[in-house]
Amino acid sequence: MTKRSLFVLLLATVLIACNEKKDPTEAKIDELISQMTLQEKIGQMNQLTGSGLSDDMKTQLKNGAVGSILNETDPEIVNELQRIAVEETRLGIPLIFARDVIHGFKTIFPIPLGQAASWNPEIAEEGAGISAIEATASGIRWTFAPMIDISRDPRWGRIAESLGEDPLLTSIMGAAMVRGFQGDDLSNPTSLAACAKHFAGYGAAEAGKDYNTTWIPETQLRDVYLPSFKAAVDAGAASFMCSFNDINGVPSSGNIHLNDDILRKEWGYDGVLVSDWASIEQMIPHGVVGDLKEAANLSLTAKVDMDMMGFAYVNHLEELVKEGKITEKQIDESVRNILRMKFRLGLFDNPYTKIPVISPFYSEDALAKARKAAVESTVLLKNDGILPIDAEKTKTIAVVGPMSDAPADQLGTWIFDGEPERSITPLMAIKSEYGSKFNIVSEKGLTHSRDKNEAGIAKAVSVAKNADIILFFAGEEAILSGEAHCLADISLPGAQTKMLEALKKTGKPVVIIIMSGRPNTIEKEVELSDAALLAFHGGTMAGPALADLIFGAEVPSGKLPVTIPKMVGQIPVYYAHKNTGRPAKDIVLIDSIPVGAGQTSLGNTSYHLDAGDKPLFPFGYGLSYTEFSYSTLKISKTKASMNEKIIVECDITNSGKYDAMEVVQLYVRDKVASLARPIRELKGFQKISLKAGETKNVKFELTSTELGFWNTDNKYITEPGEFQVWISKDSQSGEAGSFWLE
């Protein structure tokens, strides 16, 4: 080594050392760790569910055996537990209180799948911001959200909690939620630490059955299932949660490749990785470890920092260290991550919750934002000129159906703290806001979505037959989606379709409004209706929001974040599928096949005989009360080199009568690549407002990095060649342009 290089090396070492010193938090963490006993360290890695001020909890706290408590939401109790941790333990390390605040704490926003239908990151960010204000007032500083699992199977109950089927849409909406929960500064007492979950591949559960196995090739994992998690890291998500499933045989809580190679090493993540509820222990029934001790060993090796209700760490880590199977250094690594999150949250300086004198729940701002979110989360699927209601021609309106007045069900899944008594249902909103203008008649017909009692239908029909228009609020109860609530049949449950048929027979126009936790198979129902709105579970303010849309105070602007199949047998069905060697054409459906026709292998293509090749509604689809026309695409270059930007633009005109918003979508297809690529991939979107008659130019910038994919050598590459590009209303329409990358 020359003198000069030795000098440079020394200088670098000194600089690095200075830099390390400069980070006061890391220095404090080191100092604290140096004072901790092994048991105290393991205690930090233990997360328990709340049991109030039970003696058992108090003893465990005093022994330093708990690092975090979930599901304790009484701020007085939270403060008392915190006092024990801070004042009655040797080192006074504060606890962190966690809760599933998924789409609202008290003020409930639309389910995440609904929020994704807004294609408006501001909606997601605002909703998470309100959740943070409300939840932190109860002592919660850590939420287990956003859920950013790519979900391509509507049978899976947890699709409700997801942001849909697309990696880019999920990344953008998920990152917005992280920003909303965490705010500008995590140490602000009204900030909630976010948790990107479930890492990873959980949405690929076979047959849409919760907790089921997944088979995900590395290329697909990286192209489809990981980008939303990388986006969460980039957005600064304070924590990650393991998923329950195994990927290719390896459960996430013991997955060294996922948690260490990718999350820690490749992405440099320094937040907390928490297990899911008992997911460390569940590696025993998974069949990859023989007992809890082995489970603890594997999870720690796989860099899982905190054990949520699994009792593996608290019962076995000490023993494993003593036996030399794991090192204290490994434990220190996890403890460092946990303490870092506590420091980032400002808990050492400010451990207690300031209990507000004035209730922070259901503020005017929160309710207004929840209403706006529910408006933008609703997708108009069909409209034969019937919506919005024409006040001139309408006197009597019938409000019917099991979801018309279902305060708890409209809140959706994961609303531990939501209060149905604060819900405003469609019936309530229509009566209170439009009752003076119109004659509102109502009869639920079916008491709940699964109700099969047809006697109620007759009652509803007799009320509806004298109305000028029938509003049929259908869908699914909240309990039919969410964790472990999967369905093999996703048609509308109970006698809802029979009820719709009976309503149709009155000859009156019928609008179906579907309030559900998943896309249902609704081909027949849409056909029978004159207009159809998909509203998901819209939360506290679902009723006023739907009234706004139905009566034209607002114009629908939601677009589907997920494909709606015609029938279950089409699943998995998603827009970004491959072309196959025999893409669908010359479709002959089942009833057109001549009886006795012989088999031929000529001209066969890829589709179902009974469903064709298209879903009922594609990803990105959604109508408006106005019309939007798209001009021919302009592409800045027909040939571009890898380091050049390509500008793709288009003029959008609102040629209808209403001022409205449109979600303009950019799709790309890599025509020839070393691996077959999807027929379209979303590469950008913009939600724009256009006055009636107005035209706006919408520009997207594409770089070669966005045009790449993961190859079988585990490398992200962009290959030269032809790319098709669309600016369109949804994932199926639009004229393609093209350019070449050289």
Ligand code: BGC
């Ligand atoms: C779910 C998680 C949730 C956790 C704590 C688990 O069953 O999978 O999403 O955060 O429970 O409630």
